[in-house]
Amino acid sequence: MQTRNINLTINGKKYELVVDVRQSLLELLRERGYTSVKQGCGVGECGACTVLVDNVAVDSCLYLAVWADNTTIRTAEGECRDGKLSPVQEAYMEAGAVQCGFCTPGLIMATTAFVEENKGKTLSRQEMKKAHAGNLCRCTGYQTIINAAEEALKK
Amino acid sequence: MAIGKSHRRKDVRAKVTGKTRYTDDYSMPGMLEARYVRSPIAHGLVKNIDTTAALALPGVEAVFTFADVPKNVFPTAGHPYSLDPDHQDVADRLLLTDHVRYHGDEVAIVVARDRLTAGKAAKAVVVDYEELPICVTSAAALAPDAPAIHAGGNILKSTSFEIGGSLAEAETRADLTLQGTFRTPIVLHCHLENHTAYAYMDDNDHLVIVSSTQIPHICRRIVGQALGMEWSRIRVIKPYIGGGFGAKQDVVLEPMVAFLSTKLGGAPVKIEMDREECLVATRTRHSQTVTARAGVTKDASITFIDLDVISNTGAYASHGHSIPMAAGSKCCHLYPRAVTKFSAISHYANIPAAGAMRAYGSPQLFFGMESLLEEAARSIGMDSVEFRLKNCARPGDIKAKTGEYEHAVGIKECLEKGSAAIDWEAKKKRYATQTGNIRSGLGVACFSYGSGTYPACVEIAGCRLVLNQDGSVHMQVGATEIGQGSDTALAQMATDTLGLSYDRIHVVSEQDTDVTPFDPGAYASRQTYVAAPAVHAAADKLKRKILTHAALMTDESVENLNLANGNIVLQDQPEKVVLDLRDLALDSYYHKDRGGQLTAEVSSKTRTNAPSYGCTFVDLEVDIEMCSVTIKNIINVHDAGRIIHPLSATGQVHGGMAMGIGMALFEELMIDSETGWIYNGNLLDYKIPTCVDIPDLESEFVDTFDPTSPYGNKSLGEPPIISQGPSIRNAIWDATGVKINEMPMTPKVLFTHFRAAGLL
Numbered sequence: 073m074q075t076r077n078i079n080l081t082i083n084g085k086k087y088e089l090v091v092d093v094r095q096s097l098l099e100l101l102r103e104r105g106y107t108s109v110k111q112g113c114g115v116g117e118c119g120a121c122t123v124l125v126d127n128v129a130v131d132s133c134l135y136l137a138v139w140a141d142n143t144t145i146r147t148a149e150g151e152c153r154d155g156k157l158s159p160v161q162e163a164y165m166e167a168g169a170v171q172c173g174f175c176t177p178g179l180i181m182a183t184t185a186f187v188e189e190n191k192g193k194t195l196s197r198q199e200m201k202k203a204h205a206g207n208l209c210r211c212t213g214y215q216t217i218i219n220a221a222e223e224a225l226k227k
Numbered sequence: 228m229a230i231g232k233s234h235r236r237k238d239v240r241a242k243v244t245g246k247t248r249y250t251d252d253y254s255m256p257g258m259l260e261a262r263y264v265r266s267p268i269a270h271g272l273v274k275n276i277d278t279t280a281a282l283a284l285p286g287v288e289a290v291f292t293f294a295d296v297p298k299n300v301f302p303t304a305g306h307p308y309s310l311d312p313d314h315q316d317v318a319d320r321l322l323l324t325d326h327v328r329y330h331g332d333e334v335a336i337v338v339a340r341d342r343l344t345a346g347k348a349a350k351a352v353v354v355d356y357e358e359l360p361i362c363v364t365s366a367a368a369l370a371p372d373a374p375a376i377h378a379g380g381n382i383l384k385s386t387s388f389e390i391g392g393s394l395a396e397a398e399t400r401a402d403l404t405l406q407g408t409f410r411t412p413i414v415l416h417c418h419l420e421n422h423t424a425y426a427y428m429d430d431n432d433h434l435v436i437v438s439s440t441q442i443p444h445i446c447r448r449i450v451g452q453a454l455g456m457e458w459s460r461i462r463v464i465k466p467y468i469g470g471g472f473g474a475k476q477d478v479v480l481e482p483m484v485a486f487l488s489t490k491l492g493g494a495p496v497k498i499e500m501d502r503e504e505c506l507v508a509t510r511t512r513h514s515q516t517v518t519a520r521a522g523v524t525k526d527a528s529i530t531f532i533d534l535d536v537i538s539n540t541g542a543y544a545s546h547g548h549s550i551p552m553a554a555g556s557k558c559c560h561l562y563p564r565a566v567t568k569f570s571a572i573s574h575y576a577n578i579p580a581a582g583a584m585r586a587y588g589s590p591q592l593f594f595g596m597e598s599l600l601e602e603a604a605r606s607i608g609m610d611s612v613e614f615r616l617k618n619c620a621r622p623g624d625i626k627a628k629t630g631e632y633e634h635a636v637g638i639k640e641c642l643e644k645g646s647a648a649i650d651w652e653a654k655k656k657r658y659a660t661q662t663g664n665i666r667s668g669l670g671v672a673c674f675s676y677g678s679g680t681y682p683a684c685v686e687i688a689g690c691r692l693v694l695n696q697d698g699s700v701h702m703q704v705g706a707t708e709i710g711q712g713s714d715t716a717l718a719q720m721a722t723d724t725l726g727l728s729y730d731r732i733h734v735v736s737e738q739d740t741d742v743t744p745f746d747p748g749a750y751a752s753r754q755t756y757v758a759a760p761a762v763h764a765a766a767d768k769l770k771r772k773i774l775t776h777a778a779l780m781t782d783e784s785v786e787n788l789n790l791a792n793g794n795i796v797l798q799d800q801p802e803k804v805v806l807d808l809r810d811l812a813l814d815s816y817y818h819k820d821r822g823g824q825l826t827a828e829v830s831s832k833t834r835t836n837a838p839s840y841g842c843t844f845v846d847l848e849v850d851i852e853m854c855s856v857t858i859k860n861i862i863n864v865h866d867a868g869r870i871i872h873p874l875s876a877t878g879q880v881h882g883g884m885a886m887g888i889g890m891a892l893f894e895e896l897m898i899d900s901e902t903g904w905i906y907n908g909n910l911l912d913y914k915i916p917t918c919v920d921i922p923d924l925e926s927e928f929v930d931t932f933d934p935t936s937p938y939g940n941k942s943l944g945e946p947p948i949i950s951q952g953p954s955i956r957n958a959i960w961d962a963t964g965v966k967i968n969e970m971p972m973t974p975k976v977l978f979t980h981f982r983a984a985g986l987l
């Protein structure tokens with residue numbers, strides 16, 4: 073087993089780690105208790121594993137842990153601070169965008185990146201849909217998810 | 228009143244912060260991982276199996292083959308046990324097999340210290356097969372010389388019934404008789420959380436299984452059957468689950484993890500299916516061929532509907548023949564004044580096993596029925612909505628037909644509401660004369676469904692309520708939350724009956740068969756309907772106990788007291804607070820001479836089954852040259868009785884609509900008819916709708932109250948998926964004049980039909 077030393081920040085906490093070069097960022101995060109990061113396919117099809125790497129949404133199952141050296145990672149756990157939900161989490165809750173919840177943490181991170189990138193812009197629903205097309209949800213039909221994204225963009 | 232308000236879902240805060248734990252989020256020190264060895268052919272016999280190389284890999288703990296497993300054949304369908312041997316599910320499974328029946332069947336299993344090693348070792352098992360002839364399609368499986376997939380032959384069961392009068396007599400009353408044959412695809416559930424389970428032993432004769440299942444109590448029984456263990460020595464725990472849609476209304480991994488743990492000294496053993504395995508080696512939706520006939524009079528009365536279904540159940544029975552039969556019995560509620568004849572045959576084939584999937588055979592059946600009835604309406608020159616309004620169920624019809632109970636019947640209102648919402652009449656006129664490449668069309672289709680499985684199966688539910696020391700109440704139900712929002716709906720019911728505030732009811736979301744009240748689980752859209760009486764009775768009982776204790780603490784008699792907004796008040800002066808419930812709770816627990824822990828537990832059986840109704844209206848555009856369909860507007864209207872939680876109810880409808888659109892327009896598991904080879908068993912090639920594939924969805928409800936539920940509610944979980952297929956098909960016909968009698972209506976299929984019709 074080949075390993076490498078990496079430094080990274082996860083939800084504001086600093087880590088110095090020795091990682092197996094074959095390991096994915098998804099595995100690294102889940103092993104450390106960041107279990108909001110879900111595996112729905114492991115090959116980049118579903119988006120359940122979406123996290124932010126330096127504020128860019130990525131499928132952590134396709135992202136090698138070693139690539140995360142010197143980056144800042146954000147997961148759904150870290151978005152709620154001092155018991156206060158992030159505006160995106162709040163919007164998902166109010167919109168009824170959560171059913172089984174398995175896609176939810178990944179989608180919340182996708183919406184978070186989308187909202188941060190498009191703050192203050194007026195976008196069509198179609199544009200919002202495009203920005204979320206990498207995340208599958210089998211429960212909601214996406215209607216309330218796009219409603220949540222729309223509300224979050226206004227906040 | 229909590230009912231009717233969209234209170235915050237009980238689990239929503241935990242879900243948006245990623246705190247909810249699903250099966251894979253639990254781990255145990257020393258957990259072993261198991262991987263199946265799957266057959267690369269669709270039909271054959273194992274001639275030789277060599278596990279030497281696999282066992283030699285460092286980290287491999289054991290390899291088991293078909294030769295090592297118990298010889299108890301067991302059923303897997305998530306139905307409650309039946310006391311009638313003729314009604315029990317077909318037992319045709321062993322844990323592993325040497326007779327492989329589909330591409331992916333399970334011949335051996337490898338257990339290793341980590342997943343990577345288990346995967347490597349599974350590949351190192353060498354298996355020699357003798358190939359057998361293969362049948363994939365219904366025609367091949369039912370041919371007289373078809374190879375037998377199971378010892379008894381390929382026919383699983385065939386039955387028929389006639390209801391509402393005599394078919395022969397109704398045929399003579401028809402002025403016009405129509406007939407058509409309709410085909411539906413194999414569809415996959417694609418719940419986001421794959422099947423996963425682990426087991427360990429905490430005593431020599433006590434097994435614990437943690438699983439992503441919709442049916443923990445059924446699981447316990449079937450593991451008992453598979454391993455020959457006493458049912459009470461098995462404990463099944465269901466944490467949060469990432470969707471099921473019926474694929475987890477089947478016992479899939481649990482008997483195997485249990486077996487492995489018993490073989491390995493009780494060590495924890497896990498099977499986590501990867502996506503590709505989960506898609507083809509769990510359960511699918513039955514592909515069916517529906518031959519429909521209908522008779523109508525000149526004045527547009529349907530005299531009979533005759534439906535004949537061929538249902539391909541695949542390699543193993545699973546829910547088998549129950550699927551067409553359940554749909555057949557529920558469809559009779561829609562046009563109850565017509566005679567209905569229903570017959571079905573279910574058969575095996577060398578394809579993945581089909582099982583329960585959302586709406587359990589009804590989307591297939593209504594595709595045939597509502598497509599053919601559209602033809603009936605058009606043939607006699609009547610508007611599609613008017614035709615349905617004339618024939619659909621009215622209050623009193625169901626009682627007249629079954630001789631049993633009065634039910635709410637709101638299909639007429641659904642049709643009226645949907646027609647107004649889509650602006651049917653105006654658009655009909657506008658679309659009447661169209662030429663050119665891009666054409667618009669309007670479509671409608673209705674459905675009827677049930678609110679449980681009675682009288683086919685027992686309907687039993689349980690609820691336990693405990694008054695906590697702080698005056699809040701813990702609620703335990705056997706009904707399983709799988710994302711649909713049942714915990715929240717049941718808490719709202721308890722809130723109203725008890726007289727507490729919603730926030731003071733805490734639902735224990737996890738089911739644990741050692742402690743959870745008995746209930747077979749989440750299926751048949753039954754839970755809010757059949758658990759309602761248990762919740763109602765338990766809440767009533769607890770309230771009585773609380774008031775009795777209040778009487779002990781005060782000078783008032785029980786009759787003079789009531790519980791309102793979390794306080795003990797005077798019956799005739801509700802604003803007058805006699806006692807704070809918190810004080811009462813502390814007293815009941817800790818007073819040295821009186822009281823005790825105040826609890827109430829009720830197990831109840833439901834002997835009614837309320838029909839629910841609804842329809843889909845769609846306005847779409849067809850680009851004939853591109854063979855593409857764009858939905859401009861799609862609306863579902865439901866009669867689900869009283870709506871308990873409007874936001875969640877709407878969410879159920881949206882989710883069903885999106886799945887229904889997927890089934891209608893693009894989803895199909897493709898299998899080579901010669902070899903049984905599966906072409907698209909992954910999420911890239913089996914494409915479910917993404918955000919951009921789904922138009923904005925509209926959902927409406929009509930206001931009804933079913934008298935057989937204490938809270939007036941009927942089913943809603945599955946019905947939203949039933950009527951998209953036929954409504955889209957009818958709209959494409961409206962736009963282009965071409966009838967597409969198969970799903971999915973992909974560009975390829977449209978091309979073939981448009982070309983045959985001379986449009987291209």
Ligand code: FES
Pocket residue numbers: 110111112113114115116117118119120121122131132133134
């Ligand atoms: S688990 Fe990463 S995209 Fe599906």
Ligand code: FES
Pocket residue numbers: 169170171172173174175176208209210211212419469470710
């Ligand atoms: S809420 Fe279940 S997959 Fe999205």
